[in-house]
Amino acid sequence: MTQEKWGQLKIGLLKTVGQNNYTTWIEPLEFEHLQDGVAVFSVPTNFMGNYVSQNFADVILYELNTAGANVQRVTFRVSANSTANPSPRPVPEASKAAARATEPTASPRDALQAAPLDSRFTFDAFVVGKPNELAHAAARRVSEGGPVTFNPLVLYGGVGLGKTHLMHAIAWELRKRKPELNVLYLSAEQFMYRFVQALRERKMMDFKVLFRSVDVLMVDDVQFIAGKDSTQEEFFHTFNALVDQNKQIIISADRAPGEIKELEDRVKSRLQCGLVVDLHPTDYELRLGILQAKVQQYRDAYPGLEISNGVLEFLAQRISTNVRVLEGALTRLFAFASLVGREIDMELTQDCLADVLRASERKITVEEIQRKVSDYYNIRLSDIIGPKRLRSYARPRQVAMYLAKQLTSRSLPEIGRRFGGRDHTTVMHGVKRIEELKVIDGQIAEDVEILRRALEA
């Protein structure tokens, strides 16, 4: 048996198995060698090897023997230079949008490489803080590929909080640690496209076989299938089949499964069976950590451009919880500064990000701050606003002024007006005083922190 001979034989199989099966399953087979009556073929993926072995081994064996080769058995294995289960490689522009736009295809080979993984979404690049530590720990655990302990793992949370990032990170890690596993990552939207396409092309068997043969199934943004009855139904069966086989399932959603409207109860309850963890809105520290990590990356792209901690702190304070917006702001800042050849200071930041800052303006009002602060220090609201200069009122008043400056977009004179018509220099003095005290007085620093958290919650 030679490669050439196999090439001719292969064509003979076209008639036996039909064009579709031929293109999908037979065409990609490569003959490796024949030894001791065993013909070895290389295949691009494990899944394909299993499928061909179960469905076409007989016809291949028959064809080989008819052509005069003395073969008792055929085997299929993933070749070393196969593209299946590739190790992480950069997909520079791979974005979620691009992944979602991937053409649906019914070919199981393509399907296994469905959505490209973003090379930037690794565990190394994921900044961990209080709001996401549980989700991160669960993702890490699943990425070890050990025995399945919770199934499914459901990660949920608001827009841009890192769900997709964590899912890609799991997929990268699994590919590294367990390259033999078939890890299939796709959005719920892609799941639906594939399902519809399979229905249209009457290839439901292929579809079922494909989805039931993965070792780890990851479906992003599952809320997408809510209200889409037949897709939900198929998802439900796929889900059950995989859980029965003890295969890991990882799901993301924009809210808790129980709160996804028009998601069938049986699907909801399946999702709730495993470990459901949420990614909380980012807090100030996490935002600052993420910004600092991103700045490291920008240093290479924009050598010589520096950004002060003050600007980073300002961004972490003022930009909403959505990390995508935060990243976008930083990118714009670096690009803008390098274009106009200016250093990144507060003025440039305000100019360049005026719209972002306006859009993510906090809804926190000065009045709210005054109320929270007076409750916290156990004094009356009128004492914060009123003229009394007693220290027990003056300090909380300064804290409130400081928070008003940090958490609202009010100018100093506007803040002054809301504090019983005080002058803007008084507000400025108060803000400065708290800034100084925060450094030397742990109690004040803690008070400010607790209040800020309470106001941002």
Ligand SMILES: Nc1ncnc2c1ncn2[C@@H]1O[C@H](COP(=O)(O)OP(=O)(O)OP(=O)(O)O)[C@@H](O)[C@H]1O
């Ligand atoms: N903790 C984090 N550390 C580093 N980067 C993060 C973190 N959280 C989110 N990001 C970044 O924020 C961006 C948005 O994250 P991602 O796409 O994972 O959000 P999502 O929760 O899936 O949002 P959506 O609801 O839109 O699907 C990505 O570029 C991601 O790398």
